[in-house]
Amino acid sequence: MRNRTLINGFIFISSIFLISSSSAETVSLEYKGFYDRLKQVNKQNYPLVELAFSVPITPDCTIVSGSITTENDQYPLTYSKQQRLFIPYDPQLKSDRGLVNIKVAGEAKQCAIAMQVRAKETKQGFTQTELLALTEDMNKLLDGLQGFPMKYFRKPINGLSFEFTDMQNQTVNVVIDDVETIAKEKYTLTVEQINQLKQISFTQKPSIISPLVTQ
Incomplete structure (x- = not known):
């Protein structure tokens, strides 16, 4: 995994999670990238802390809607007003090559997914x-x-x-x-x-x- 930076407790991961669309407002990210990090947390015992994924709160990055899709199914993507993404830990979604779809108000290329360690x-x-x-x-x-x-x-x-x-x-x-x-x-x-x-x-x-x- 390349170009991983820790800033103020946030880990910005550009090689997998960077939103890099030049025109479309809705961006699809491989669920596998989220799953691999959630697996790292779930296979160990960290009773006090968790991983949180989020999108920066800026005019270009304001979330309009979100979903998780596979070839045959679609599920809602839950997020908070602070733009934290609640990504489920589901081996079946990985097996089905799920996609996390995020629609933002502005230019998606200005946005990145941040991952932060937080107290539960x-x-x-x-x-x-x-x-x-x-x-x-x-x-x-x-x-x-x-x-x-x-x-x-x-x-x-x-x-x-x-x-x-x-x-x-x-x-x-x-x-x-x-x-x-x-x-x-x-x-x-x-x-x-x-x-x-x-x-x-x-x-x-x-x-x-x-x-x-x-x-």
Whole structure:
């Protein structure tokens, strides 16, 4: 697999998932590419984290509709308003050479599919033990996605990123061991900070918890 880049916790994969149509708004991508990555997650035990596929939220990349098709069947493609794609893990779809079809509002060549490691569940408070367990699971999953022997050249993640959506210019109070601070759309913790705290809480549950990756 070529040209794979990790940016802010997202893995952009151009060799398989790059949307490269020059004129059509509806693009068909091989289901096999999604299946192979989902298989990597399902064959191992990562109880705390998952893979999320998404399309960038831009005027050209706004999703209009989506479907999963085979030669004989068609199924709806579920996606959220944040443009996360909910791709099923189904060996039969791979066997039937399924296609994931995405119709976007603008020029499809401007869009790419992003894959991100995320916490399966979020909540308003975490202990140090819980944060360290999340970090460990994220590192293990990213190692699996890198494959052998490239995982030995990947640096561990730098911490965790907590994202808050639909804020409408509001702020979130963050309390670490009785010390309060304020965050807006994102709050980050480095591994060093995690190792020093006992617990953290938020006045609003994070929408996404993902790896913190710095250069």
